[in-house]
Amino acid sequence: MKSIIENTVNFVKEKLEGAEAGHDWFHIERVWKLSKKIAATENCNEDVVELAALLHDIADPKFHNGDETIALTVSREFLEGQHTPEEVVEQVLYVIKNISFKNRGEAPLHPPIELQIVQDADRIDAIGAIGIARTFNFGGFKNNLMYDPFIEPKLNMSKEEYKKSNGTTVNHFYEKLLLLKDLMNTKKGKEMAEERHHYMLNFLDQFYKEWNVD
Ligand code: ADP
Ligand code: NI
Numbered sequence: 001m002k003s004i005i006e007n008t009v010n011f012v013k014e015k016l017e018g019a020e021a022g023h024d025w026f027h028i029e030r031v032w033k034l035s036k037k038i039a040a041t042e043n044c045n046e047d048v049v050e051l052a053a054l055l056h057d058i059a060d061p062k063f064h065n066g067d068e069t070i071a072l073t074v075s076r077e078f079l080e081g082q083h084t085p086e087e088v089v090e091q092v093l094y095v096i097k098n099i100s101f102k103n104r105g106e107a108p109l110h111p112p113i114e115l116q117i118v119q120d121a122d123r124i125d126a127i128g129a130i131g132i133a134r135t136f137n138f139g140g141f142k143n144n145l146m147y148d149p150f151i152e153p154k155l156n157m158s159k160e161e162y163k164k165s166n167g168t169t170v171n172h173f174y175e176k177l178l179l180l181k182d183l184m185n186t187k188k189g190k191e192m193a194e195e196r197h198h199y200m201l202n203f204l205d206q207f208y209k210e211w212n213v214d
Pocket of ligand 2: 027031056057122
């Protein structure tokens with residue numbers, strides 16, 4: 001299994017060459033490391049956790065015209081080429097399919113622990129200082145406004161509205177980032193999210209203070 005993981009690292013690095021900076025190999029590397037940290041505190045299949053962390057953004061629908069099946073096809077083909085046992089392939093694909101924030105309305109009622117772990121790791125990388133940096137980078141990539149005091153955040157958007165939203169980057173904090181702390185699955189994930197959550201609240205306070213020059 002060790003060599004499959006090494007080959008996956010190389011495959012993902014190559015595939016994500018030139019990706020938007022918030023969804024590039026370094027995001028994957030952080031999520032992989034965070035996943036391993038959380039996995040060490042849970043009873044789980046660590047191979048499934050590592051492979052799913054490495055492959056979870058291999059073909060993000062945001063960058064593939066909304067197509068949610070490419071990541072599954074690409075991952076299956078790659079893992080089968082590595083002679084990965086079918087039950088591992090199935091579990092990895094299940095995590096990739098269900099990890100996304102925007103699909104949380106369709107989430108399984110009792111998610112397997114491997115999904116809970118990688119989802120927590122991906123969400124931890126979406127908050128705190130890194131989360132702030134990724135979010136402004138993505139907003140810039142989309143040419144969205146940083147902030148507009150006259151545009152209100154839209155809570156409870158449907159999946160379609162969320163995907164189409166070209167609201168401001170500051171609003172994305174209220175529409176997603178600040179909600180993540182309470183959506184963490186694991187005890188370790190909850191602990192790690194706490195500090196990063198407060199860091200974002202402080203950031204927003206300071207942002208409004210500096211915006212409102214008097
Ligand atoms: P998922 O991939 O879990 O469905 P998202 O698509 O919501 O999650 O986004 C992943 C990351 O991309 C977010 O954490 C954020 O950094 C960035 N992002 C997504 N949508 C926006 C947006 N409208 N404005 C700014 N950043 C965004
Ligand atoms: Ni991700």
